[in-house]
Structures are given as C-alpha cells and as structure tokens.
Amino acid sequence: QLKLVESGGGLVQPGGSLRLSCAVSGKTLDSLVIGWFRQVPGKEREGVSCIVHRAYSSNYAESGKGRFTISGDNAKNTVYLQMNNLKPEDTGVYYCAAYFDPDSNICPHLSQKDRYDVWGQGTQVTVSS
Numbered sequence: 170q171l172k173l174v175e176s177g178g179g180l181v182q183p184g185g186s187l188r189l190s191c192a193v194s195g196k197t198l199d200s201l202v203i204g205w206f207r208q209v210p211g212k213e214r215e216g217v218s219c220i221v222h223r224a225y226s227s228n229y230a231e232s233g234k235g236r237f238t239i240s241g242d243n244a245k246n247t248v249y250l251q252m253n254n255l256k257p258e259d260t261g262v263y264y265c266a267a268y269f270d271p272d273s274n275i276c277p278h279l280s281q282k283d284r285y286d287v288w289g290q291g292t293q294v295t296v297s298s
Contacts, residue, residue: 216279
C-alpha cells in the first residue's frame with residue numbers, strides 16, 4: 170500500500186531556506202509521479218512542483234522557479250523539495266502526493282491535482298519575521 174509521510178516544515182524568516190522531505194513506502198520512486206502542493210486557509214490547494222524521477226522530469230509553479238528544487242533519492246525512496254529565498258507568500262501547509270504510473274515520462278500540469286490519489290498528512294511552513 171502506497172504511503173507518503175512529509176517532514177521538514179517549520180518557521181523560517183524571509184530569505185531563509187527549508188528542505189521538505191516526502192518519505193515513500195509501498196512503491197518505488199521510479200514507478201510514481203510525485204507532486205508537492207501548498208494550501209492556505211480559504212484557498213484551493215495549488216501545485217508547487219512535480220517530479221517523474223525515472224525520467225528526470227520535473228516542473229515548477231512560476232512562484233517557485235529559481236528558488237525551489239525538487240529531487241529524489243532512490244536509496245532512501247524519498248523526494249525532497251529544497252526551498253530557498255523563502256517569502257511570506259510561501260506560507261502554507263505543504264502536501265506530498267503521488268499516483269502510480271511506471272510508464273510516465275512527464276509531469277502533468279500542476280493544476281491537475283485530481284490525478285493524485287495518495288496524499289500525505291502535510292507539513293506546515295511559515296515564513297515570517
């Protein structure tokens with residue numbers, strides 16, 4: 170059974186960095202499409218980044234381009250989201266999500282969150298001085 174567990178959130182000052190982790194169990198990274206999503210109260214959950222680790226494919230929301238980097242570690246079966254130069258508008262609960270597709274070579278558009286059928290519990294990121 171596929172399961173995702175996020176960690177690494179916290180309180181950070183503007184300009185700081187955090188690395189979020191998504192530990193995957195039940196499937197290997199190479200058989201999954203994995204995304205990171207952010208949700209703030211009163212707003213829809215929005216896509217932040219996605220990775221198809223097997224195909225070395227990734228994408229990013231415009232807000233995170235140049236600041237965020239998504240990566241995967243097969244040995245640890247974990248996906249990371251490195252977030253640098255954080256801004257107050259990056260605040261939210263960050264969720265890792267995945268769906269099984271061993272033949273995929275490209276991430277779906279980040280708006281297609283309904284394609285993801287397994288979600289983690291979320292980790293809070295707060296960027297504030």
